[in-house]
Amino acid sequence: MLRKIYDWLDHRLDITPMWRGLADHEVPEHVNPAHYFSAFIYCFGGLTFFIVVIQILSGMFLTMYYVPDIVNAHASVEYLQNEVAFGKIVRGMHHWGASVAIVMLFLHTLRVFFTGAYKHPREFNWVIGILLFFVMLGLGFTGYLLPWDNKAYFATKVGVEIAASVPVVGPTIASFLLGGDIVGAQTLARFFALHVFFLPAALLGLLGAHFFLIRRQGISGPL
Amino acid sequence: MSHDNGNNKEIIYVGDSRIRANGPKPAPKDYSEFPGRTEPFFPNFLLKEWMVAVVVLVGFMTLVMAEEPPLGDLADPNNTNFIPIPDWYFLFLYQLLKFEWAGGPFIVIGTVVIPGIAFTALLLAPWLDRSKERRPLKRPIATGLMVLTLVAMVVLTWEAWDEYQKTVASAPSGGGDGEGEIVAAEDPAYTEIYKNQSCAQCHGENLEGVNGPSLLGVGKKLKADEIIDIMDNGRGAMPPGTFQGTDEEKKKLAEWLAKQK
Numbered sequence: 001m002l003r004k005i006y007d008w009l010d011h012r013l014d015i016t017p018m019w020r021g022l023a024d025h026e027v028p029e030h031v032n033p034a035h036y037f038s039a040f041i042y043c044f045g046g047l048t049f050f051i052v053v054i055q056i057l058s059g060m061f062l063t064m065y066y067v068p069d070i071v072n073a074h075a076s077v078e079y080l081q082n083e084v085a086f087g088k089i090v091r092g093m094h095h096w097g098a099s100v101a102i103v104m105l106f107l108h109t110l111r112v113f114f115t116g117a118y119k120h121p122r123e124f125n126w127v128i129g130i131l132l133f134f135v136m137l138g139l140g141f142t143g144y145l146l147p148w149d150n151k152a153y154f155a156t157k158v159g160v161e162i163a164a165s166v167p168v169v170g171p172t173i174a175s176f177l178l179g180g181d182i183v184g185a186q187t188l189a190r191f192f193a194l195h196v197f198f199l200p201a202a203l204l205g206l207l208g209a210h211f212f213l214i215r216r217q218g219i220s221g222p223l
Numbered sequence: 224m225s226h227d228n229g230n231n232k233e234i235i236y237v238g239d240s241r242i243r244a245n246g247p248k249p250a251p252k253d254y255s256e257f258p259g260r261t262e263p264f265f266p267n268f269l270l271k272e273w274m275v276a277v278v279v280l281v282g283f284m285t286l287v288m289a290e291e292p293p294l295g296d297l298a299d300p301n302n303t304n305f306i307p308i309p310d311w312y313f314l315f316l317y318q319l320l321k322f323e324w325a326g327g328p329f330i331v332i333g334t335v336v337i338p339g340i341a342f343t344a345l346l347l348a349p350w351l352d353r354s355k356e357r358r359p360l361k362r363p364i365a366t367g368l369m370v371l372t373l374v375a376m377v378v379l380t381w382e383a384w385d386e387y388q389k390t391v392a393s394a395p396s397g398g399g400d401g402e403g404e405i406v407a408a409e410d411p412a413y414t415e416i417y418k419n420q421s422c423a424q425c426h427g428e429n430l431e432g433v434n435g436p437s438l439l440g441v442g443k444k445l446k447a448d449e450i451i452d453i454m455d456n457g458r459g460a461m462p463p464g465t466f467q468g469t470d471e472e473k474k475k476l477a478e479w480l481a482k483q484k
Contacts, residue, residue, distance in 0.1 A: 022264065022265065023263060023264060023266070024263050024265075025264050026252075026254060026261045026262070026264070027261065027262050028258075028259060028261050029261060029262075030259070032260070032262065032268060032271060033271055033272075033275055034271045035260055043272060043275045043276075046272050046275075046276070047276060047279055050276050050279070050280075054283075070298075074294075074297040074298065075297075077294055078294060081291075081292065081294060088291060088292070089287060089288070091292050092287035092288070092291065092292045093283075093284075093287050094292075095292035095293075096283070096286050096287055096290065096292065097283070099310075099312070100283060100286075102312045110369075113348070113365075114359045114366065115357060116352075116356065116358070116359070116362065116365075117357070118348055119349060119352070119354075119355070119357060120349070120353075120355075122349070123349035123350065126349050127346060130342075130345055130346045137312070137313075140313075141310075141313070144309075144310050147294055149294055149295035149296060149297060149298055150295045150296055150297075150298055150302060150305045151293075151295045151305075151307075151308065152295075152298065153299075154298075154306075154307035155308060155309045155310070157307065158307045158309070158317075159309060159313075162317075162334060165330050166331075166334050166335055167331060167335070182300075183300075223357055223358050
């Protein structure tokens with residue numbers, strides 16, 4: 001039955017080459033943790049992606065309850081954490097996942113650096129990777145404000161003050177982040193938009209390029 | 224390749240539906256042509272990577288279930304006592320600004336020059352380190368710089384956290400430690416004075432703390448005359464002159480609060 005549905009679709013859409021192209025590419029022995037235990041260091045990139053998927057899914061569920069305005073934000077987080085079924089777990093996954101994602105990303109970057117995998121011809125993918133790192137830090141910074149508790153508020157205030165102290169562009173960056181003169185209603189709305197729309201869009205675009213280049217260039221050989 | 228064996232495949236077109244795409248698709252190489260034990264990505268290799276991911280997932284979910292995500296009190300811009308702290312992965316940058324040569328009048332060094340050099344070098348690493356050599360021990364400059372940076376980041380993060388803990392410990396936190404139970408709960412200072420004043424709105428009906436700090440155990444830190452001083456002059460977010468009763472009542476209440484040990 002399934003076979004027939006698949007054939008019917010494949011007949012018209014020719015979908016087989018699409019997924020076979022993904023499925024059939026060869027993975028060399030030296031990155032396979034089943035052959036060498038030490039090859040787990042090659043898993044950090046995949047694990048970063050895995051945690052990013054967890055972040056996207058848990059974040060999608062959090063937005064079902066979260067209200068991005070200064071009157072209700074804190075109360076909505078308190079509600080989703082203490083009243084909603086499994087809210088504690090979903091917020092916990094998003095909260096701790098943010099740190100775990102940074103850790104995994106850090107380990108992945110170090111693996112690529114110490115194995116010299118960024119060298120010719122993979123320079124460009126390294127640059128994309130560093131940009132991904134910045135996007136992830138941006139997601140961390142903007143997400144930190146959203147619960148609108150004291151820790152969030154004052155960390156953002158200090159962060160923006162530091163950004164504002166940069167010569168020439170500082171005040172522009174600060175007013176872009178704040179959307180006004182103080183950390184307030186505008187700032188929260190804007191951080192929410194950055195955290196939920198702009199930065200994830202940048203993240204997914206860069207991730208697509210990252211994976212495309214890996215497929216084009218293959219995994220770097222054994223040391 | 225199952226799709227390529229000519230089982231009455233219908234015509235495949237290019238973008239213009241009047242033109243047929245022709246020519247067979249190039250088949251991937253057989254795995255026997257690759258060196259070593261090469262595997263297809265799906266499902267063979269992905270299964271192994273998934274097994275690693277499951278180990279990580281179990282550890283991660285254990286953390287999630289063991290540690291409730293923290294949520295502090297509602298942001299209060301007028302709170303002057305709060306000690307700001309960024310998320311842990313920004314701590315090293317934050318701590319950098321506390322050096323005399325990277326803060327105050329030299330803040331540009333801490334905010335632009337050092338992070339600028341470090342991140343530009345990281346971004347341009349493939350062009351700064353152009354040799355063909357890939358083994359870390361055979362390129363001592365790149366490896367050495369990275370190890371030094373890592374050590375600096377760890378030390379700065381640890382220092383920032385240590386400093387934060389010390390500042391929190393020495394800060395006037397106000398109130399008690401929130402532990403234990405109300406001492407002398409039948410005392411009229413509690414049943415009549417405390418509950419009829421505005422105290423309970425912030426410190427809670429049962430001293431548990433609402434917007435203000437808990438007063439349970441406040442007697443461990445403060446004596447009666449110090450408590451009267453706070454009632455008169457306020458402290459932190461607590462405004463001065465909140466106690467509206469007589470001096471006699473104020474004294475009774477302060478003495479009862481000082482018993483909360």
